[in-house]
Amino acid sequence: MMSNLTGAERTSAMTITGFGALIGLIMAAVGHGDPMGVHGWIVLAFCGVLFFVVGNSLYDPQPTEDRAASYYDDPTKVGIILTLIWAVVGMAMGVWVASQLAWPDLRFDAAWSSFGRLRPVHTSGVIFGFGGNALIATSFHIMQRTCRARMPDQISPWFVLLGFNLFCIVAASGYLMGVTQSKEYAEPEWYADIWLVVVWVVYFVLYIRTLARRNEPHIYVANWYYLSFILVMAMLHIVNNLAVPASFTGAKSYSAFSGVQDAMTQWWYGHNAVAFFLTTGFLGMLYYFLPKRAERPIYSYRLSILSFWGIVFFYIWVGSHHLHYTALPHWVQTLGMTFSVMLLIPSWASAGNALMTLNGAWGKVRDDATLRFMMVAAVFYGLTTFEGSFLAIRPVNGLSHYTDWTIGHVHAGAMGWVALISFGAIYSVVPLLWKRETMYSWKAVEWHFWLALAGTVVYVFAMWNSGIIQGLMWRTYNETGTLRYSFVDSLVAMHPYYIARAFGGLLFLIGACIALWNVVMTIRHVPGRVPERDYPTSSEAMEPAVPAAE
Amino acid sequence: MLKTILKPFAKLFEFQARTHYRVERHSMALTFGIIIAAAIGGFVEIAPLFTIDETVETDPDMRVYTPLEQAGRDIYIREGCYACHSQMIRTLRDEVERYGPYSLAVESKYDHPMLWGSKRTGPDLARLGDKYSDDWQVRHMVNPRDLVPQSVMPQYAFLLERELKTSDLSDRLGALRAVGVPYTDDMIANAANDAAGQAMPDSERSDGVWERYGDATAVRFFDGRPDRVTEMDAMVAYLQILGKLTDLPAKIQPAAEE
Numbered sequence: 001m002m003s004n005l006t007g008a009e010r011t012s013a014m015t016i017t018g019f020g021a022l023i024g025l026i027m028a029a030v031g032h033g034d035p036m037g038v039h040g041w042i043v044l045a046f047c048g049v050l051f052f053v054v055g056n057s058l059y060d061p062q063p064t065e066d067r068a069a070s071y072y073d074d075p076t077k078v079g080i081i082l083t084l085i086w087a088v089v090g091m092a093m094g095v096w097v098a099s100q101l102a103w104p105d106l107r108f109d110a111a112w113s114s115f116g117r118l119r120p121v122h123t124s125g126v127i128f129g130f131g132g133n134a135l136i137a138t139s140f141h142i143m144q145r146t147c148r149a150r151m152p153d154q155i156s157p158w159f160v161l162l163g164f165n166l167f168c169i170v171a172a173s174g175y176l177m178g179v180t181q182s183k184e185y186a187e188p189e190w191y192a193d194i195w196l197v198v199v200w201v202v203y204f205v206l207y208i209r210t211l212a213r214r215n216e217p218h219i220y221v222a223n224w225y226y227l228s229f230i231l232v233m234a235m236l237h238i239v240n241n242l243a244v245p246a247s248f249t250g251a252k253s254y255s256a257f258s259g260v261q262d263a264m265t266q267w268w269y270g271h272n273a274v275a276f277f278l279t280t281g282f283l284g285m286l287y288y289f290l291p292k293r294a295e296r297p298i299y300s301y302r303l304s305i306l307s308f309w310g311i312v313f314f315y316i317w318v319g320s321h322h323l324h325y326t327a328l329p330h331w332v333q334t335l336g337m338t339f340s341v342m343l344l345i346p347s348w349a350s351a352g353n354a355l356m357t358l359n360g361a362w363g364k365v366r367d368d369a370t371l372r373f374m375m376v377a378a379v380f381y382g383l384t385t386f387e388g389s390f391l392a393i394r395p396v397n398g399l400s401h402y403t404d405w406t407i408g409h410v411h412a413g414a415m416g417w418v419a420l421i422s423f424g425a426i427y428s429v430v431p432l433l434w435k436r437e438t439m440y441s442w443k444a445v446e447w448h449f450w451l452a453l454a455g456t457v458v459y460v461f462a463m464w465n466s467g468i469i470q471g472l473m474w475r476t477y478n479e480t481g482t483l484r485y486s487f488v489d490s491l492v493a494m495h496p497y498y499i500a501r502a503f504g505g506l507l508f509l510i511g512a513c514i515a516l517w518n519v520v521m522t523i524r525h526v527p528g529r530v531p532e533r534d535y536p537t538s539s540e541a542m543e544p545a546v547p548a549a550e
Numbered sequence: 551m552l553k554t555i556l557k558p559f560a561k562l563f564e565f566q567a568r569t570h571y572r573v574e575r576h577s578m579a580l581t582f583g584i585i586i587a588a589a590i591g592g593f594v595e596i597a598p599l600f601t602i603d604e605t606v607e608t609d610p611d612m613r614v615y616t617p618l619e620q621a622g623r624d625i626y627i628r629e630g631c632y633a634c635h636s637q638m639i640r641t642l643r644d645e646v647e648r649y650g651p652y653s654l655a656v657e658s659k660y661d662h663p664m665l666w667g668s669k670r671t672g673p674d675l676a677r678l679g680d681k682y683s684d685d686w687q688v689r690h691m692v693n694p695r696d697l698v699p700q701s702v703m704p705q706y707a708f709l710l711e712r713e714l715k716t717s718d719l720s721d722r723l724g725a726l727r728a729v730g731v732p733y734t735d736d737m738i739a740n741a742a743n744d745a746a747g748q749a750m751p752d753s754e755r756s757d758g759v760w761e762r763y764g765d766a767t768a769v770r771f772f773d774g775r776p777d778r779v780t781e782m783d784a785m786v787a788y789l790q791i792l793g794k795l796t797d798l799p800a801k802i803q804p805a806a807e808e
Binding site for chain 2: 109114116224227231250253312324328398403406407482483492
């Protein structure tokens with residue numbers, strides 16, 4: 001990997017990592033006795049290791065090849081491996097916390113091992129570690145191919161990828177120490193948030209610079225979606241995380257917003273993290289890999305446009321549907337509900353577009369588990385967005401909110417849509433990136449597919465059942481007009497479902513482990529094959545682009 | 551019929567598609583388009599909440615958290631209790647009957663951030679204050695299954711052993727003032743003292759607590775141990791004030807008659 005960096009790039013990499021190590025040292029010094037100090041040591045170790053890795057090869061021979069003649073895939077490769085590692089870590093954590101609810105004694109007598117501290121490690125590990133790395137890695141791959149241009153430089157992709165992973169490590173280790181600002185999906189504290197803004201700005205600049213170098217007059221659909229993911233996440237992240245630190249030597253900070261305003265801001269962020277992190281980014285993935293794998297053009301360009309602007313415009317309104325029947329003013333709740341229902345149209349436009357693209361390629365769906373991952377992901381996307389609009393309706397939400405129904409809903413999205421499309425993308429991109437003939441074991445891909453599907457179905461059905469039962473028990477009355485069940489009664493009724501959920505999660509985790517193993521074996525043991533035409537071409541020189549149906 | 555209804559929409563979409571066809575050739579046009587489209591909804595829904603008077607009721611009697619209670623709240627957040635317990639009683643009949651008067655916006659006015667939650671693995675805590683004794687709360691933390699055999703709550707016995715760190719409480723109250731909680735200079739300067747005083751009723755430090763936070767402030771050995779101020783003291787002090795910062799909800803919604 002280092003051999004692809006020029007001397008100047010190695011020097012700037014050393015400067016950046018050295019600077020990072022210095023910041024880590026300062027944090028460790030001033031944050032003495034506070035979790036921030038521990039984070040300082042983590043930053044120091046992370047940057048220090050990179051510093052020595054780069055420094056070690058500083059005087060190695062320089063690369064000689066003509067860079068414009070190929071794509072830069074080293075960060076993508078590392079990103080794919082990191083994606084799978086985070087998948088295993090995050091999902092294992094999920095199985096653990098799910099088991100803790102079924103068997104509460106399943107913990108050590110340590111502070112860090114309680115449900116409250118491990119739960120965000122699972123959510124952040126899966127959403128940001130697994131999902132975020134998958135998005136960054138595939139976006140590097142896709143933007144180069146669809147622009148027919150190499151990335152403008154070789155340092156910023158590394159900065160984005162490794163900087164983002166540093167953020168994930170700081171976040172996850174922080175939760176174990178009790179560092180959290182308690183905002184869902186935005187738990188990390190102020191210094192991690194500031195760091196993420198830096199990484200994100202570099203990501204945006206890198207994306208725009210690559211687009212500026214493109215050899216295509218038009219920007220491909222997938223890039224619209226990735227661009228909206230980068231831009232709107234920045235907007236959401238900055239506003240939601242506005243906070244005043246208690247001191248610059250400690251981790252604790254207080255949100256700039258309070259009470260009802262904070263709740264609205266948090267759900268404006270929370271629901272749109274779902275929209276712009278877990279939806280538009282992965283739709284970008286879908287819009288590139290599904291047609292490519294099916295060897296069919298996208299069914300409808302017009303539907304893509306409708307879906308894109310519909311999602312970007314509607315989604316931002318809907319966060320308030322999480323706050324039905326609360327102290328939030330009624331008009332905001334109603335607006336959120338209205339837009340949530342309307343959101344079904346652009347969502348289904350994309351789901352339909354994906355499934356219609358497969359028309360004429362159903363034979364491939366039957367034979368190719370990779371394509372099947374993407375097909376099922378599109379189906380789950382359609383199902384989940386339907387359920388989402390339904391759950392936003394006031395009385396339904398009154399029943400589902402605060403119960404496991406919501407947990408089931410987000411996991412149908414996370415497992416069925418986000419994870420399956422990511423696995424599909426990984427299986428299509430791995431042989432191409434490492435220039436291998438094929439995946440090491442197609443049987444293993446097949447196994448992974450069925451384990452993942454079975455795991456998702458078991459999980460989601462268990463949570464639907466437990467959520468609806470719980471919600472109904474809470475509001476059941478005796479003939480005398482008093483509440484029929486105590487809270488503990490409803491809790492006891494959940495026990496079998498909690499066991500089923502842990503089992504479903506375990507199946508899903510096994511699938512992810514198989515994926516990691518399969519990818520590693522592919523890299524190590526499958527004979528190589530140079531793919532036809534996987535390099536930048538120029539439209540002005542009348543060189544043909546790589547067709548969607550390669 | 552359907553065609554007539556859809557016609558204006560089709561025209562609008564035709565216009566949008568043609569505009570988009572031009573926009574997707576310019577990355578900066580696409581960038582600004584996305585930012586504008588995504589900013590409108592948030593602006594319409596969030597901005598008015600800060601200006602419209604009805605968003606948060608006025609209540610002159612609403613009191614702030616004492617340093618000990620705020621420290622307890624910070625521990626509550628640190629341990630992730632919000633993941634299983636909400637603090638928002640909704641305007642639904644069964645919730646009001648189970649937990650008490652529904653929550654008002656004013657009650658979380660000084661909550662940075664709010665802890666309304668999104669999942670109830672355990673019951674709602676918005677009206678927990680004074681519902682159980684301090685001793686019940688402590689034993690429930692030490693081992694929840696001693697009191698509720700079916701509970702799946704983790705045990706937090708270590709809170710009883712950990713001494714409460716009070717040295718940074720002034721900083722914390724200062725930061726809270728910066729975001730709008732009306733702490734006085736006096737309160738900020740004496741934060742560490744007041745925290746200790748509230749959990750040590752015998753010391754003269756307690757007088758300052760009453761002086762600054764009112765006579766109704768609970769001053770006692772929350773964890774049942776007179777020798778030192780632990781994290782359990784702070785946690786129980788916080789749990790016992792939940793729903794007690796103002797009596798406005800009880801005033802405007804008299805308890806349901808059977």
